[in-house]
Amino acid sequence: MARIAVYVSGSVATFKAVSLVRILQKQGHEIRVGMTPASRHFVTPNTFYALTHQPVLTDLWQTNQSPVPHIELADWTELALVVPASADLIAKMANGLADDAVSSSLLATKAPVMLAPAMNSQMWLNPATQRNLKQLVLDQRIILTPETGMLAEGYVGKGRMMEPEEIASQVDKWFANQNRLAGKTILVTAGGTREAIDPVRFIGNRSSGKMGLAVVQAALAAGAKVIAVIGQVQVEFPNHPNLMVKKVTTTAEMLATTAASFEKADALVMAAAVADFRPAVVADQKIKKQISQDELTISLVKNPDILATLGAKKNHQIVMGFAAETNDLLQNAQVKLAKKHADYIVANDVSQVGSGFGVATDQVTILQPNRAPEKWPLLSKQEVGERLINILAKRWQQSK
Known part of the structure; x- marks a missing residue:
């Protein structure tokens, strides 16, 4: 002992x-x-x-x-x-x-x-x-x-x-x-991405990075090596010998950085909230408000879909994505599960009190192909992270 x-x-x-x-x-x-x-x-x-x-x-x-x-x-x-x-x-x-x-x-x-x-x-x-x-x-x-x-x-x-x-x-x-996941490498994205409008303004979202941090901590506690690709976060990631943190700003940067580590990873957990669109043109200087101007039109173009891109390339990796929705939760999450080649989708209704961005708790539903959705109770994000890592551990255990 x-x-x-x-x-x-x-x-x-x-x-x-x-x-x-x-x-x-x-x-x-x-x-x-x-x-x-x-x-x-x-x-x-x-x-x-x-x-x-x-x-x-x-x-x-x-x-x-x-x-x-x-x-x-x-x-x-x-x-x-x-x-x-x-x-x-x-x-x-x-x-x-x-x-x-x-x-x-x-x-x-x-x-x-x-x-x-x-x-x-x-x-x-x-x-x-x-x-x-x-x-x-x-x-x-x-x-x-x-x-x-x-x-x-x-x-x-x-x-x-x-x-x-x-x-x-x-x-x-x-x-x-301890050591349940020794020898495994888990790639985790966390936080939100930002797309510049000009040197001062940007398009972003309310993601705090708390859920991504919870997944990282649970994976480290189980003995895994973790690569964390993080955007804008409101939490501090720990110093740990098994943790490598890579910071990015835009969705394109997150895709490139995540793709570079995907091949050597055993699982990808996409907990980041990425910007789906970016300005078609980024102004070199701050856009000034004109006296006679009542509107400002910004043309947006679609960003690459990180989860779908990497999901289509998976070989031995387990791919887990998140679906933050405000309506039609299960319908939208089921579409993502199929279109993004994911093994799991963690769906949460961010309009609910106590669930979503910036809070300490979450109420999620787990979707996977050919299985009925599994609704979890309202839990701390730490508990959700631990349960998600347990899903990965059990899947690897069953595959032996």
Whole structure:
């Protein structure tokens, strides 16, 4: 099984880390523990030493294990679990601070890091905490969202740490997901394209890139190599050794860049919202408004269809496209499925509340040839991305 470092910070939920260590040991994992000074007000290092039969990391200067114990633990680790993760430790991790043994070891480790936050609901909802959590997600840290329940203060609120049994289940799922797509390369487009009218103005759309980012993150979590071709986005893509990001502006640039990587890809996920038309002529200088002018006519020409072009060229690749519609969702998506040579179309009605551009959720329907449409409930875009990657993984598994 795996080598798991459990890092314990100060919280009333600290006692639950003891139960978690026992559960993980029963599952066959090798466990070592690091503790912040605050955590030792709730549980002593002797408790974890008795369970693990390993020295507990508590001080940057202790030398009972090695001359540099926090680095030794960081290098030993295959998965780092921060349980509980206090608001203070979350802030340190988000900002790269390292003023004690735990924060220093977490900064040094190359292992994946999973956090189970625990704090008062007001601390959890504070903009600073939410900002820090967003940074940790960008850093590819896995956040186990706390539950709503009875808090230490005697009232119900969000911030109660996930129970040890559920944390252990999440660890199991994470290990099962690892390397499912090792050896696969997934090509993902994200964001919107822009077509210039003049040096100042352009034709664009409302795409934020959130859905494309969710697909990229899910693919990386499953061990795939990812090539992301991105237009205009409102989100930040992570730094990851398995991720190559290529930035483009126009639909023609996105087609050329995507086509250049298509042959070596095992799947194409077209989550970008591309401009279907572009101005026939782009003005060299800003178009000036004339006093007597009440109208401006711009002649548009059709852009190349990236999904149809690459779908027609597919060989071994799985091709998945998106259909953002405002009416006749299934009819329009079925036409796209056939005309664009796609294996899957992910259809969403962007006129619905909570679905579409710029929001954190989506309600999609999956279409594929000779199958009835599969409507999914309203989900976070992260969950949609994970489900889409699961579709690819199952298809490759079935083809073996």
